[in-house]
Amino acid sequence: MHDMDNMTSFLMFEAAAAFLALGALVLYPVLAHFANRRHRRWSVYRHVFWTLGVLSAAAALVGPLARMAHSDFTVHMLGHLLLGMLAPLLLLVARPMTLLMRALHVQHARRLSKLLNYRYVHFISHPAVASVLNIGGLFLIYKTGLFTAMHTSVWLFALIHVHVFLAGYLFTMSIVYIDITTRRYSFLYRAVVLIIALGFHKILSKLIYAAPPEGVPQTDGQTGAMLMYYGGDVIDLALIIILCSQWYQSRTPKPAVR
Amino acid sequence: MNHKKQSSFKGQATWSGLLFGIGLMALVDEIIFHQLLQWHHFYDWDTPFIGIMSDGLLNAFGLFALVAGLFMFADLRRRQTISLRQWASPVFIGLAGFQLFDGIINHKLLRIHQVRYNVDVLPYDLAWNIFGVILLIIGLLLLYTEKRGRRSN
Numbered sequence: 001m002h003d004m005d006n007m008t009s010f011l012m013f014e015a016a017a018a019f020l021a022l023g024a025l026v027l028y029p030v031l032a033h034f035a036n037r038r039h040r041r042w043s044v045y046r047h048v049f050w051t052l053g054v055l056s057a058a059a060a061l062v063g064p065l066a067r068m069a070h071s072d073f074t075v076h077m078l079g080h081l082l083l084g085m086l087a088p089l090l091l092l093v094a095r096p097m098t099l100l101m102r103a104l105h106v107q108h109a110r111r112l113s114k115l116l117n118y119r120y121v122h123f124i125s126h127p128a129v130a131s132v133l134n135i136g137g138l139f140l141i142y143k144t145g146l147f148t149a150m151h152t153s154v155w156l157f158a159l160i161h162v163h164v165f166l167a168g169y170l171f172t173m174s175i176v177y178i179d180i181t182t183r184r185y186s187f188l189y190r191a192v193v194l195i196i197a198l199g200f201h202k203i204l205s206k207l208i209y210a211a212p213p214e215g216v217p218q219t220d221g222q223t224g225a226m227l228m229y230y231g232g233d234v235i236d237l238a239l240i241i242i243l244c245s246q247w248y249q250s251r252t253p254k255p256a257v258r
Numbered sequence: 259m260n261h262k263k264q265s266s267f268k269g270q271a272t273w274s275g276l277l278f279g280i281g282l283m284a285l286v287d288e289i290i291f292h293q294l295l296q297w298h299h300f301y302d303w304d305t306p307f308i309g310i311m312s313d314g315l316l317n318a319f320g321l322f323a324l325v326a327g328l329f330m331f332a333d334l335r336r337r338q339t340i341s342l343r344q345w346a347s348p349v350f351i352g353l354a355g356f357q358l359f360d361g362i363i364n365h366k367l368l369r370i371h372q373v374r375y376n377v378d379v380l381p382y383d384l385a386w387n388i389f390g391v392i393l394l395i396i397g398l399l400l401l402y403t404e405k406r407g408r409r410s411n
């Protein structure tokens with residue numbers, strides 16, 4: 001699929017992604033170390049979630065899986081599930097923003113909090129906007145020429161993969177409130193948005209089944225589409241369970257006052 | 259407990275049962291007819307786009323309904339404001355609702371997929387929808403006996 005020049009630039013992209021992943025793996029425990037000086041001990045399971053999250057994102061961008069994804073659509077789809085859905089959920093559960101707030105000096109933390117309250121940040125992390133960025137972006141990738149084009153230009157390839165990850169993270173954090181959330185919406189509202197987003201994820205996978213992107217063989221496209229459909233179900237089921245259990249906790253009956 | 263609160267719990271009980279019933283039947287449809295028997299096709303080439311859309315949204319709703327229905331039920335149970343008997347009738351009505359919607363709207367009007375392929379589909383369609391009607395009758399009977407039981411108390 002690629003000529004020599006292209007191969008080198010894709011290797012550069014892999015190296016950059018590996019460097020970022022390593023940075024994320026190192027930075028998190030360092031932040032935890034600083035946070036622990038002033039706060040209750042940062043729990044071990046969050047370290048585990050963070051590591052798994054970084055690894056699952058990295059697996060989609062670096063190494064054998066990432067290379068096979070260039071020519072095998074089903075593997076590409078597995079990468080999409082890892083990078084755009086599983087990694088964001090695992091990373092969010094590790095609460096990186098809370099950790100950063102704890103580790104930072106109070107003045108810097110205030111600046112960060114100001115940043116999180118920018119109107120722009122509120123806008124893109126609105127559940128409906130985040131869903132459009134996430135699912136709408138996927139429609140653009142698979143239903144226009146973008147999918148084919150991204151295999152010829154490393155910049156486009158990088159841009160699309162960064163978008164898939166960031167939009168996936170934004171979407172996940174806009175639906176389930178685990179980390180710091182500056183503006184909140186009701187359970188019912190988020191539930192409706194989640195159902196519509198999941199619905200359109202299913203619709204897109206059926207459309208891919210019917211007509212895979214140019215250059216993808218029919219059978220490979222169909223297997224990939226079914227992986228997208230059912231794999232999406234698994235991760236969205238986790239989101240649904242988290243959302244509903246948060247509703248359940250929020251309704252804990254108060255003990256009667258006597 | 260005041261009256262307003264009690265009636266809101268009753269509403270929650272009905273919704274919980276309906277949602278769980280709808281979600282459960284969607285799951286049964288997926289597991290039995292798509293995966294085990296493989297009668298339903300993942301994609302039917304005769305399906306219009308509107309059928310693909312409604313199917314995607316409905317299945318997403320079904321998955322959510324299954325989980326949400328159970329959490330709502332758990333919430334009522336911990337408040338001890340619902341009995342299994344009370345819950346059963348909306349569950350059956352929900353099961354019937356999905357079955358009939360799937361059998362009439364999805365299979366026949368939107369033609370998302372058929373019950374089975376390469377056979378005369380009419381007996382399958384009839385069996386499908388009659389089963390749905392039976393579920394509905396059970397749900398309504400349960401509702402009726404439960405209401406009468408409460409009145410005689």
